[in-house]
Amino acid sequence: MVATPDFGGTTYDESEPLTGSDKALGLVDFSVFPHLDREDGIPATPLAEIEAWAAGLSVQAYVIDDHTAIKVVDGNVEVVTEGRWKLLTP
Numbered sequence: 001m002v003a004t005p006d007f008g009g010t011t012y013d014e015s016e017p018l019t020g021s022d023k024a025l026g027l028v029d030f031s032v033f034p035h036l037d038r039e040d041g042i043p044a045t046p047l048a049e050i051e052a053w054a055a056g057l058s059v060q061a062y063v064i065d066d067h068t069a070i071k072v073v074d075g076n077v078e079v080v081t082e083g084r085w086k087l088l089t090p
Contacts, residue, residue, distance in 0.1 A: 028072055028077075029059055030059050030062060030077070031060075031061040033045075033054070035065070036064055036065040036084060057090050059090065062079065062088075063088060064085045065084045066083065067081060067084075068081035068085045
């Protein structure tokens with residue numbers, strides 16, 4: 001999963017800023033932006049901003065809502081969803 005220390009002017013905690021790497025710990029060759037169309041009262045990040053973020057990645061990115069999961073078995077990626085998702089390529 002990709003996290004950002006400052007998206008929309010706020011930080012999640014007081015930790016050190018992240019490196020901005022899109023390497024996903026070397027386990028998969030994609031990044032994930034979670035919480036598309038948030039339903040928890042926190043303002044959602046507009047899709048245009050997410051697409052601008054993904055344009056700077058060297059790997060594809062799955063943008064998923066809270067009703068979506070990504071299953072990877074033997075390198076095969078499957079999106080499991082009852083919600084909304086989008087695949088963004090660099």
